[in-house]
Amino acid sequence: MEFANFNVYLTGLIHKNSFKKQFVFDSAELINSGVQDPLNEEKYTKVNGLIHRYPDRVVLTVTNRCFAYCRFCFRKNKWKNFSGFELKEVINYLKNKKHIREILISGGDPFTLSDKQINDILFQLSILNSIEVIRIGTRVFTSNPQRIKKETVAILKKYKPIWLAIHINHPDEITKEFKKAVDLMVDSGIPIVSQTVLLKGINDDHRILKSLFCMLVKLRIKPYYLFGCDQALGNEKFRVSIQKSLDIMRKLRGNISGLCLPVYAFDLPRGGGKIVLEPQNILDKEKNIYKIKNFEEKEFIYNDI
Numbered sequence: 001m002e003f004a005n006f007n008v009y010l011t012g013l014i015h016k017n018s019f020k021k022q023f024v025f026d027s028a029e030l031i032n033s034g035v036q037d038p039l040n041e042e043k044y045t046k047v048n049g050l051i052h053r054y055p056d057r058v059v060l061t062v063t064n065r066c067f068a069y070c071r072f073c074f075r076k077n078k079w080k081n082f083s084g085f086e087l088k089e090v091i092n093y094l095k096n097k098k099h100i101r102e103i104l105i106s107g108g109d110p111f112t113l114s115d116k117q118i119n120d121i122l123f124q125l126s127i128l129n130s131i132e133v134i135r136i137g138t139r140v141f142t143s144n145p146q147r148i149k150k151e152t153v154a155i156l157k158k159y160k161p162i163w164l165a166i167h168i169n170h171p172d173e174i175t176k177e178f179k180k181a182v183d184l185m186v187d188s189g190i191p192i193v194s195q196t197v198l199l200k201g202i203n204d205d206h207r208i209l210k211s212l213f214c215m216l217v218k219l220r221i222k223p224y225y226l227f228g229c230d231q232a233l234g235n236e237k238f239r240v241s242i243q244k245s246l247d248i249m250r251k252l253r254g255n256i257s258g259l260c261l262p263v264y265a266f267d268l269p270r271g272g273g274k275i276v277l278e279p280q281n282i283l284d285k286e287k288n289i290y291k292i293k294n295f296e297e298k299e300f301i302y303n304d305i
């Protein structure tokens with residue numbers, strides 16, 4: 001009964017530990033060092049729903065509904081209090097900004113909208129000449145994959161190049177329903193990248209992540225970002241230190257193909273933006289001579305030009 005708020009698909013998977021920890025409230029969330037709006041999106045919201053933080057791309061939040069409601073959601077402050085969006089206003093804002101070439105449709109989960117609503121949004125955004133690419137950020141593949149039908153794919157196919165960025169955190173989230181939905185998309189030529197949140201006690205182990213990323217590439221999904229958990233209210237218990245995160249990245253780098261390897265990134269507080277960190281390989285540098293360690297931790301001298 002305690003899972004009454006989940007859809008049938010998620011309820012069927014909740015017996016798995018990795019699922020429970022992501023979606024079920026735990027009293028450790030009451031330890032609060034986080035903030036309401038960790039990315040300071042309020043400040044960069046130009047018209048209702050439209051976040052313009054980076055020069056060439058914007059985020060359009062089209063809903064606050066989601067199939068998942070992850071405990072660590074960085075937009076959980078929007079679950080109850082969402083101002084919506086007005087497509088006319090959005091188009092007006094974008095019309096005169098030729099340097100914006102990508103729109104990221106996000107939420108909540110855009111696929112909580114009907115196919116017709118999605119079609120309307122894509123149609124109107126596609127009219128803008130300067131927009132070259134539309135990206136849809138979604139967790140539907142792991143939270144309600146049966147939502148993706150042939151008709152849904154046909155709608156996405158009609159418009160500008162569309163990329164999907166899917167949220168997935170654990171190999172347990174790859175089910176036969178997940179695979180079926182992914183195949184529908186990729187077979188019709190819609191590329192998919194993945195975003196994973198590094199979560200303490202859920203996937204903060206290089207073996208779990210190796211298995212996840214390799215499985216994704218087998219399904220023709222490119223692992224894109226491994227995100228540090230944002231400092232939203234109640235997220236403390238999920239956070240992994242930068243040091244541990246980079247250690248995990250180093251172990252992955254040495255063990256899996258570049259195709260399977262995402263970049264590690266997190267958002268700086270107060271709207272500082274995304275930052276990518278790499279495990280450090282330069283041990284020393286004198287003039288043009290570098291001391292560098294390789295993936296096996298062996299040291300080499302490199303003479304730069």
Ligand SMILES: *Cc1c(COP(=O)(O)O)cnc(C)c1O
Pocket residue numbers: 039051052053054057058059104274
């Ligand atoms: C993450 C993010 C983007 C997209 O950044 P990419 O590095 O292109 O994936 C765009 N706008 C905002 C506000 C974001 O937080």
Ligand code: SF4
Pocket residue numbers: 066067068069070072073074075076107108109138139167
């Ligand atoms: S899937 Fe994304 S939007 Fe939905 S609750 Fe999780 S983090 Fe938030």
